[in-house]
Amino acid sequence: MRYLILGLEIRDKPALIAQQAILDARARAKGEFNNVAVIRNNAMLSLPRLFHKAQLDAMFVLFPDPQFKNRHSRRRIVSPTLLDEYAYILAPGGRFFVATDVPEAFEWLTGSLAQHPLFEPMAEEDLTEVDRAAFVCTTERTADAQRHKRKHPDEQRFRAVFKRVER
Secondary structure, eight states: OOOOEEEEESSHHHHHHHHHHHHHHHHHSTTOSTTEEEEEOOHHHHHHHHOOTTOEEEEEEESOOOOOSGGGGGGOSOOHHHHHHHHHHEEEEEEEEEEESOHHHHHHHHHHHHHSTTEEEOOGGGOOHHHHHHHHHHHHSSHHHHHHHHHOTTOOOEEEEEEEOOO
16 A cells, blocks of 8 residues: 655754655655655644545654643644544544653653543554554654754653544
């Protein structure tokens, strides 16, 4: 099966870096990676206009800005309101991947998802080979992950997968 992959990035510089990486990959592997794109976009505002109900098989929230201050909590990419939107566009059985290098952010992400009635955590042994491969690629081979590994080689990264359930 061939997937369509669309990255949404709110910051200009990372979006440009990702776009260039995609163009470079396409140039190296003729005819490949035409199913991948990234756009500079505020996902918190545009998801309902970009995707239909149950259209997505997987979503990834990777190394988000933790927004620690309470006054900035509305900027968090995972919140009860946004989880309702994510559940709407994610197909039943779909995967919601999260990864961060900030323990407090991981607690917030996984706690919020665990409290939502349409998401349940998945055990590592329940992940498919595709799930595992997607997780390795997105949490260990992205530019953010590589940069973090160089800057903080001994620091841990935290990751989890949740499944969209039907109720």
